[in-house]
Every structure is written in C-alpha cells, then in structure tokens.
Amino acid sequence: MLILQQLHKTFSTPQGELPVLNGIDLALDQGESLALMGESGSGKSTLLHLAAGLDLPDQGRISIDGHELSTLDEPARARLRREHLGLVFQQFHLVPSLNVIDNLRLQARLAGREDAEWTAHLMARLGLSGREAYYPEQLSGGQQQRLAIGRALAARPRLLLADEPTGNLDEQSADTVLALLLDLVKETRCALLMVTHSARVAAPLSRLVRLHMGRLKDNAP
Numbered sequence: 746m747l748i749l750q751q752l753h754k755t756f757s758t759p760q761g762e763l764p765v766l767n768g769i770d771l772a773l774d775q776g777e778s779l780a781l782m783g784e785s786g787s788g789k790s791t792l793l794h795l796a797a798g799l800d801l802p803d804q805g806r807i808s809i810d811g812h813e814l815s816t817l818d819e820p821a822r823a824r825l826r827r828e829h830l831g832l833v834f835q836q837f838h839l840v841p842s843l844n845v846i847d848n849l850r851l852q853a854r855l856a857g858r859e860d861a862e863w864t865a866h867l868m869a870r871l872g873l874s875g876r877e878a879y880y881p882e883q884l885s886g887g888q889q890q891r892l893a894i895g896r897a898l899a900a901r902p903r904l905l906l907a908d909e910p911t912g913n914l915d916e917q918s919a920d921t922v923l924a925l926l927l928d929l930v931k932e933t934r935c936a937l938l939m940v941t942h943s944a945r946v947a948a949p950l951s952r953l954v955r956l957h958m959g960r961l962k963d964n965a966p
C-alpha cells in the first residue's frame with residue numbers, strides 16, 4: 746500500500762543544511778494501522794508530507810498503491826492524492842464558506858467518486874446527521890475534526906495519513922474522535938499512518954515506529 750525506501754531529506758536553513766531524514770524504510774500493508782512517534786522536531790510531519798507527495802525527498806522511493814511518486818509530475822501527484830489518499834491534520838482545514846454536507850462531499854467530488862449512500866452513512870457515523878446546513882464555525886472542535894475525518898474518507902481512499910488528528914482537542918473529544926477514526930478505518934479497510942505525541946493515542950494501532958536521528962525504529966506499542 747505504502748512503501749518508503751531509503752528516504753533522505755535535508756532542509757536548507759539560514760543556519761545551514763539541516764538533515765532531517767536519513768534513510769527511512771517503511772512498508773505499510775492494506776488494513777494496517779501505524780503510529781509514528783518521535784520527539785518534537787524529529788521529522789514526523791516531514792515524513793508524512795513526503796508520503797503524501799506534498800514535498801519531495803532528496804533521495805529515495807515512495808510508492809502508493811503501486812504508483813511510484815518520483816515518476817509523476819505535480820498535477821499527477823495531486824490526482825493520486827485525490828483518488829488514493831485521505832489527509833487529516835491537527836488544524837481541521839475545513840472550507841469555511843461550505844456547509845457541512847458540501848465539506849463532506851468535497852474530496853469525493855474532486856475524485857469523481859461521489860456516493861450519496863456512503864455520504865449519508867458517513868454523516869450518521871460522524872454524529873452530524875441533521876447538521877448538514879451548518880457551517881464549520883457553528884460546530885465544536887470535536888465535530889469539526891469528525892467532519893474532517895469524514896471528508897478524508899468520503900472518496901474511500903486506500904490510505905489515510907493523519908498528523909496529530911486529536912492534538913487540538915480536549916481529552917474527552919480526542920477519545921471520541923480517535924475511536925471514530927479507528928472504526929471508520931476498519932470499516933473502509935484503508936491503511937492508516939498516524940503521527941502522534943501520545944502513547945495513549947498510539948496504543949490501539951497495530952504497529953508503532955519511532956523516528957530518532959533521522960531513522961525509524963520499530964517498537965512494540
């Protein structure tokens with residue numbers, strides 16, 4: 746599903762070259778859920794951005810569902826993201842001018858994969874039925890993140906990439922949102938790669954890896 750081979754990434758900063766990833770190898774299978782942990786600044790978001798094709802590695806190979814990212818130009822990478830990937834971030838990134846149902850449908854529409862029955866099912870699973878005409882600002886933080894998760898899964902992607910999806914929520918909302926995310930991932934059988942600082946959030950996932958000094962170490966959860 747997701748294969749990373751010997752990824753290297755160095756940023757140029759005013760202070761000089763900053764090597765962040767130094768030979769990352771990772772394989773994630775269909776239906777697998779992986780927590781990516783590591784100290785602040787260790788490169789977790791950088792790795793997630795590379796896996797999403799939002800940034801390019803200096804060296805190495807990234808393959809998503811059999812598509813080799815290095816062979817694709819930016820429009821083709823954007824198409825791959827729309828059709829195969831769901832993305833969830835700490836900041837919900839909902840479209841403020843679109844109501845709940847249009848936010849939910851957005852990615853599926855862009856992917857040309859709108860499905861009214863699945864959308865209605867998602868609305869119910871997200872606990873947002875009846876709030877179709879609300880705007881994001883009229884929702885709580887937990888509801889907004891549930892909507893962002895629903896939007897990411899509306900086109901039934903094969904891989905969900907999540908960067909601290911509960912990082913902006915209080916503990917109770919975080920638990921509800923995490924449980925929902927994991928249930929939906931199981932239901933859709935997509936693979937999950939989730940960045941988190943929290944061992945509690947990582948615990949229910951099937952695997953845990955830690956990023957340290959630019960390399961990944963496998964860990965029992």
Ligand SMILES: Nc1ncnc2c1ncn2[C@@H]1O[C@H](COP(=O)(O)OP(=O)(O)OP(=O)(O)O)[C@@H](O)[C@H]1O
Nearest residue numbers: 756757758765783784785786787788789790791792
């Ligand atoms: N575009 C960029 N240009 C220069 N340096 C960058 C860039 N993006 C990230 N970095 C640096 O790379 C390092 C890794 O950043 P990254 O955001 O991937 O870490 P992280 O593990 O996700 O951190 P956190 O847990 O705090 O979110 C940091 O030192 C950061 O300052």
